[in-house]
Amino acid sequence: MSDASDLSGGEESQEEDVLTPAELITKLEEAWLNEKFSPELLENKSELVECVMEQLSHMEENLQRVRKGDVKASVHRMEIDRIRFVLSSFLRSRLQKIEKFFPHVLEKEKSRADGDPSFLSPEEFAFAKEYLANTEVYLQAVALKHMPPNLQSIDMLKAVPEPCLDSFVFLRVKEKQENILVEPETDEQREYVVDLDEGSQHLMRYRIIAPLVASGAVQLI
Amino acid sequence: MFCEKAVELIRELHRMGDGQLPAFNEDSIRQVLEEMKVLYEQNQSDVNEAKTEGKSELIPSIKFRHCCLLRNQRCISAYLYDRLLRIRALRWEYGSVLPTAIRFHMCAEEMEWFNQYKKSLATYMRSIGGEEGLDITQDMKPPKSLYIEVRCLKDHGEFEIDDGTVILLKKNSQHFLPRWKCEQLIRQGVLEHVIS
Numbered sequence: 001m002s003d004a005s006d007l008s009g010g011e012e013s014q015e016e017d018v019l020t021p022a023e024l025i026t027k028l029e030e031a032w033l034n035e036k037f038s039p040e041l042l043e044n045k046s047e048l049v050e051c052v053m054e055q056l057s058h059m060e061e062n063l064q065r066v067r068k069g070d071v072k073a074s075v076h077r078m079e080i081d082r083i084r085f086v087l088s089s090f091l092r093s094r095l096q097k098i099e100k101f102f103p104h105v106l107e108k109e110k111s112r113a114d115g116d117p118s119f120l121s122p123e124e125f126a127f128a129k130e131y132l133a134n135t136e137v138y139l140q141a142v143a144l145k146h147m148p149p150n151l152q153s154i155d156m157l158k159a160v161p162e163p164c165l166d167s168f169v170f171l172r173v174k175e176k177q178e179n180i181l182v183e184p185e186t187d188e189q190r191e192y193v194v195d196l197d198e199g200s201q202h203l204m205r206y207r208i209i210a211p212l213v214a215s216g217a218v219q220l221i
Numbered sequence: 222m223f224c225e226k227a228v229e230l231i232r233e234l235h236r237m238g239d240g241q242l243p244a245f246n247e248d249s250i251r252q253v254l255e256e257m258k259v260l261y262e263q264n265q266s267d268v269n270e271a272k273t274e275g276k277s278e279l280i281p282s283i284k285f286r287h288c289c290l291l292r293n294q295r296c297i298s299a300y301l302y303d304r305l306l307r308i309r310a311l312r313w314e315y316g317s318v319l320p321t322a323i324r325f326h327m328c329a330e331e332m333e334w335f336n337q338y339k340k341s342l343a344t345y346m347r348s349i350g351g352e353e354g355l356d357i358t359q360d361m362k363p364p365k366s367l368y369i370e371v372r373c374l375k376d377h378g379e380f381e382i383d384d385g386t387v388i389l390l391k392k393n394s395q396h397f398l399p400r401w402k403c404e405q406l407i408r409q410g411v412l413e414h415v416i417s
Binding site: 137 | 257291338361363400
């Protein structure tokens, strides 16, 4: 489909690589799947989101210029809808996790070092803070302020469950990894070491491969 | 036995599956809060007695009442928080305006929470991508087909589609139209997507 690049507009430049539209969408899909299958909130991808939004508006503009009734138009329209779905689903996954684990997400953001990558975009951070404040104000107003003096507060960090990092996830290996330490499952087992070959697929506890998801060495599926 | 009313609240929510929101049980909550007040006052007086008259045999019952107080607090918080989660789901299902039937089941403070949540969500969605934002409460399902079956809910007059044909949108008529053309009208409530 040589027309794909006609309608998809120009290229997006980032700090180091220049991503073609196709590469951009692949990156979006990878981020989407990782976020969907990971039990915890992953690093935020604001740049990617911005690029995809720009891409979508390029495509919409180009679509307006196409001759009406051209069959290509409907196929490209479908492509726009699909990309918008993936982007929406990605952002929804993130928002759901932010709401589900809100005290922990905020705590993690507060205690990260200055150089470390942020897990929340500034807008997500604002949303999370508002969610916390809103919920605390509500609980106070309806119940807590009517309770005995020593019971008028709740520790949100204890009350709201943390993400379960020991959940099992399916993954595909993108970059070969050696000597990954696996904890024993039962008392009879001992910890052992596995090598992850490129292209192989595994089912493991998220906790073991969490850093590999962040670095892009494995892809959750 | 203490804490029974509190556990009843939990059971009430547990019974209503599927995210339904039962009416706000103000009565039960008031009763639990009342029980907490009584337990606390009994503990206050027992603690004083134990301290001034050295009656250490009061301590087990003091501890017991404290446990009941904690359990009541926990049950009430769980009840209220679970309701909030159900209310949050309503924003994603029904949109910004809730059906009246559901609103009657919410207390004033829950309505306030809902309004604040709506505002936060709207601010966040507007900020996506740096320009006009993105309404992520749409596109909930992957787009499957180019054309969809729609039913017309109101008279909307003539409607031209891409290949030039003109459709007359009369109330209750059904049409097979390109999906992207209909989205705007579906959101406005002129058309309804018919899912067979």
